[in-house]
Amino acid sequence: MKQLFPRGHVMGFIFSMVLTAVALGVVVYELSFKTGMIVLLVTAFMQAGVQLVMFMHAGESEDKKAIYTNVYYALFIALVTIFGTLLTMVWGYQ
């Protein structure tokens, strides 16, 4: 029975539903711009993670290490690009 039941898929489905509901909450409860954006940012990143691991099977093949290294590298570049841009264009701009 354990082999037949797609546990990962169902979990992934539930996670993505919950994350979507939380993101929807930003509009339903009319959160302020700042809190709303924070909630959206966090849920978006988690959503991407759920998709990658649960549905796109990252980490289920032999080259698990290469895939995760690439993901971390990408995450690093994305964060550097966003926060670096904020630093040069907004925070550090005289």
Added chain:
Amino acid sequence: MDYFDRFAVPHSSPMIVGSQIAIAVTVLAILVGVTYFKKWGYLWREWFTTVDHKRIGIMYILAALLMLFRGGADAILMRAQTAIPDNGLLDGQHYNEIFTTHGVVMILFMAMPFIIGLMNIVTPLQIGARDVAFPRLNAVSFWLFFWGAMLFNISFVVGGSPDAGWTAYFPLASVEFSESVGMNYYAIAIQIAGIGTLMTGINFIVTILKMRAPGMTLMKMPMFTWSILITNLIIVFAFPVLTVALALMTMDRLFGTNFFTMANGGSDMLWANLFWIWGHPEVYIVILPAFGIYSEIISTFARRNLYGYKSMVVSMVAISVLSFVVWAHHFFTMGHGAMVNGIFSITTMAIAVPTGIKIFNWLFTLWRGKIEFTVPMLYSLAFIPIFTIGGVTGVMLAMASADYQYHNTMFLVAHFHYVLIPGTVFAVLAGFTYWWPKIFNFQLSERIGKWAFWFIVVGFNVTFFPMFITGLDGQARRMYTYSEATGYGPLNLLSFVGALGLLIGFAFLVYNIYWSTRYAPRNITSDPWNARSLEWATHSPVPEYNFAIVPEVDSSQAFWDSKNNGPALFKGKYKEIHMPNNSGVPFVLGIIFFVWGFAMVFSMWIFAIISTLGIFACMAHRSFEKDHGHHISVEEIEETEKKLRGANA
């Protein structure tokens, strides 16, 4: 007549009319020539539709050489214009167009395709693979690059060239200040070529991660393959930023949005920011493969193992990470606070550390080696001191406070040519000479090659060294003329003389190709340099399937080991080989993209919509196509192998 006015070049001159006629005549001559000699079928079957990585590589290099001469012509004109004070050879607008296209052509349509060409030819061979992971996608990459480059190149005879610098800073690049279609060409042609490059990036990462010969772990890959893996990783993470920035630019220019304008909440600085987020990693995209090429050549001709393999790999990974955290040093003077400039100063200087490690590794590889001064080796040896000068001046520029002095002067121009020419041009010339016999089964003449080398290396220094001095004296870059009282005259004249030296060097290069093709001996072995990595283990020219038997590997220089009583590379018997089929769709797709781009540049929406549909039709065709490739039978392999062994015996 109004409608057709926009196709005319806004600032026409006799030189441009001459080019228009020359281009028309050349295109006509090619069409007539190919038809007369009945070569259309051959070209279509063997080249336009090919998915073979070696042929795609050759086409990349051919296109890159053409672009080298296009960009070189621009360079000679620039040096000629500034050779004497108050020169009237070019007017200001023409000069602007020429330095803009020189930059774009040299970086995006010469350096990039030359490197991608070499990596197409060499990487699959070095890892013992039969082709790249996605051969059809590889052909799409090439044709997108090629037609993108062609679109960019017709700009100077149809509608006017881009004129806002290769950096295309806003607000100068906006419709308000660059009225002609020139900057539309920039946005769209680079976009098309850039999509092709992004596909190449994905293709080669997958190829290197998934298709290595049995036994070749990551830490047993040849250094060139390592450099290509890192390069493609940077491509995949940097190019999407350019894609987005160019898309925003296109919308600003064609549809009146305000992303980079000074009004309605737009920010012109955002363009500079996005451009350099891509632009700085781009510098490493064109330089890291060079590090790989030099590593191969130095260890081959010093007859020694590469010193410090692990530290080479680690420093390349470090460079790739650092390349993404330094971009703001390109606009230190645009008004950031001391904190931002301080941070980016430090990250920039940090790059000197891994680069220095690599320089020392090459020196230690040479140490006590039996050095053989072949042409590829000469370029590699010239690279080390010249690149070091480029690197040291880079650290000078990295100091934000000092940069206020150097910024936008010829000192900067001298610096980046001292990095890019030894770092990229010398490398691709060295790699081109080194791998030539693998592709064509004869060597380029060493004698003519040395003439070319000396003219290029001396000409280069005579051209660019004076710029350090005029730059420190205050000569601004991109200045189309100057008065005699400034005193820049003599050194600029010297620069022009150097540029002529470079021209002679490149003429020798072309003559060498011609001479060697006609007269070079054909009875060489498949390993003429006594080299180390797997590409030399197969026949020259390389058969379609690369290796009759997939090699088994247990070190980073498996071929060298097997030549010196190590374990045999090829074990087992011939088996049927599965290869991909040729396809004309990538070529057609490239032409449709060209038409689409042209329609977008001139805002001809009906053509743009029709060609967009055509692009989707090509993709749909691929989705529903059933193409399982073809098989090469054991008998066929035996026959080919016998024939090739005969040629190399």
